Amino acid sequence: xxxxxxxxxxxxxxxxxxxxxxxxxxxxxxxxxxxxxxxxxxxxxxxxxxxxxxxxxxxxxxxxxxxxxxxxxxxxxxxxxxxxxxxxxxxxxxxxxxxxxxxxxxxxxxxxxxxxxxxxxxxxxxxxxxxxxxxxxxxxxxxxxxxxxxxxxxxxxxxxxxxxxxxxxxxxxxxxxxxxxxxxxxxxxxxxxxxxxxxxxxxxxxxxxxxxxxxxxxxxxxxxxxxxxxxxxxxxxxxxxxxxxxxxxxxxxxxxxxxxxxxxxxxxxxxxxxxxxxxxxxxxxxxxxxxxxxxxxxxxxxxxxxxxxxxxxxxxxxxxxxxxxxxxxxxxxxxxxxxxxxxxxxxxxxxxxxxxxxxxxxxxxxxxxxxxxxxxxxxxxxxxxxxxxxxxxxxxxxxxxxxxxxxxx
Ligand SMILES: [Zn+2]
Numbered sequence: 466x467x468x469x470x471x472x473x474x475x476x477x478x479x480x481x482x483x484x485x486x487x488x489x490x491x492x493x494x495x496x497x498x499x500x501x502x503x504x505x506x507x508x509x510x511x512x513x514x515x516x517x518x519x520x521x522x523x524x525x526x527x528x529x530x531x532x533x534x535x536x537x538x539x540x541x542x543x544x545x546x547x548x549x550x551x552x553x554x555x556x557x558x559x560x561x562x563x564x565x566x567x568x569x570x571x572x573x574x575x576x577x578x579x580x581x582x583x584x585x586x587x588x589x590x591x592x593x594x595x596x597x598x599x600x601x602x603x604x605x606x607x608x609x610x611x612x613x614x615x616x617x618x619x620x621x622x623x624x625x626x627x628x629x630x631x632x633x634x635x636x637x638x639x640x641x642x643x644x645x646x647x648x649x650x651x652x653x654x655x656x657x658x659x660x661x662x663x664x665x666x667x668x669x670x671x672x673x674x675x676x677x678x679x680x681x682x683x684x685x686x687x688x689x690x691x692x693x694x695x696x697x698x699x700x701x702x703x704x705x706x707x708x709x710x711x712x713x714x715x716x717x718x719x720x721x722x723x724x725x726x727x728x729x730x731x732x733x734x735x736x737x738x739x740x741x742x743x744x745x746x747x748x749x750x751x752x753x754x755x756x757x758x759x760x761x762x763x764x765x766x767x768x769x770x771x772x773x774x775x776x777x778x779x780x781x782x783x784x785x786x787x788x789x790x791x792x793x794x795x796x797x798x799x800x801x802x803x804x805x806x807x808x809x810x811x812x813x814x815x816x817x818x819x820x821x822x823x824x825x826x827x828x829x830x831x832x833x834x835x836x837x838x839x840x841x842x843x844x845x846x847x848x849x850x851x852x853x854x855x856x857x858x859x860x861x862x863x864x865x866x867x868x869x870x871x872x873x874x
Pocket of ligand 1: 480481482483484485547548549550551552553554
């Protein structure tokens with residue numbers, strides 16, 4: 466019987482509407498647990514007034530006027546805090562207001578609420594489950610999270626979102642304080658690196674600046690973030706320019722502002738004259754991941770210098786490079802990469818005679834092809850190579866990325 470189950474909840478202590486209703490949270494939609502609790506309390510009061518013998522703590526019916534069971538009414542006293550939640554549900558409004566104040570420093574559209582509940586609360590909840598069963602109950606934490614969430618939606622005008630919240634709010638119910646976990650802001654765009662001598666990612670103290678630092682500077686000023694990371698589709702060498710638009714995602718940690726003026730930021734970055742960007746827009750972690758996993762073909766312009774003179778007609782031997790190139794991990798990166806034999810493709814090659822000892826070469830190759838070693842041969846570690854097909858020692862004097870294949874994102 467329902468009345469007996471309700472009576473068991475209220476047998477020894479005062480229990481508030483929310484805590485009563487939560488035990489029946491799986492019954493009927495369209496009600497809050499507080500409403501369910503009120504309905505059930507009313508029903509139980511009627512049963513008591515009708516003379517049903519039930520063991521209940523009278524203070525659960527403070528304010529009720531009994532018409533038949535006057536003896537019961539006389540025993541009613543004013544209740545203290547709810548035995549289960551210790552009055553938590555009466556404090557939710559002020560709790561939510563305090564959290565909303567903390568959120569004021571941040572720009573966000575979506576949030577998620579989590580709570581740290583005291584052990585005592587969880588234990589009392591379990592005692593109730595033992596008394597009345599768990600079948601129709603809703604977990605305490607689910608109700609609190611939802612109720613705080615509803616209030617925050619009203620106070621902030623923002624939306625609760627379980628999947629991809631901008632901010633996760635973790636409320637400690639004992640201290641009443643909330644910890645804010647601000648999710649990063651991801652900004653997608655394309656960059657060109659117009660100068661040699663700067664790395665793509667921050668590399669202090671060896672390099673004073675980088676593509677990342679130049680792009681991040683105005684973004685950090687606008688978002689008031691704590692730190693930044695760059696995720697890009699491959700990277701050019703420090704001494705190489707990137708004259709093709711390379712897609713990237715800049716990740717800003719703990720941003721206070723999310724709605725930023727991208728046009729203004731593009732202008733600020735481009736005034737550096739070292740790095741150009743275009744098409745900046747709000748993005749996400751998935752895109753960053755896809756960019757890092759992408760392996761598009763790339764085209765390069767290389768200035769090759771030879772140790773001995775070459776005739777213009779001999780350069781046609783460069784055609785022999787089209788096809789599979791076997792590359793052992795270059796000596797210059799062996800300290801950080803495993804020794805490995807890679808097979809990469811040269812897909813197209815063109816050249817322009819400059820003088821007896823130098824020429825320009827345009828190479829299109831599969832992702833991961835080491836260009837400098839394709840020229841020098843890396844002491845026989847890359848085969849074939851320009852050195853090998855021309856029978857002269859060849860070195861790469863200048864390297865530019867001139868095209869990056871399309872990446873699906
Ligand atoms: Zn309660």
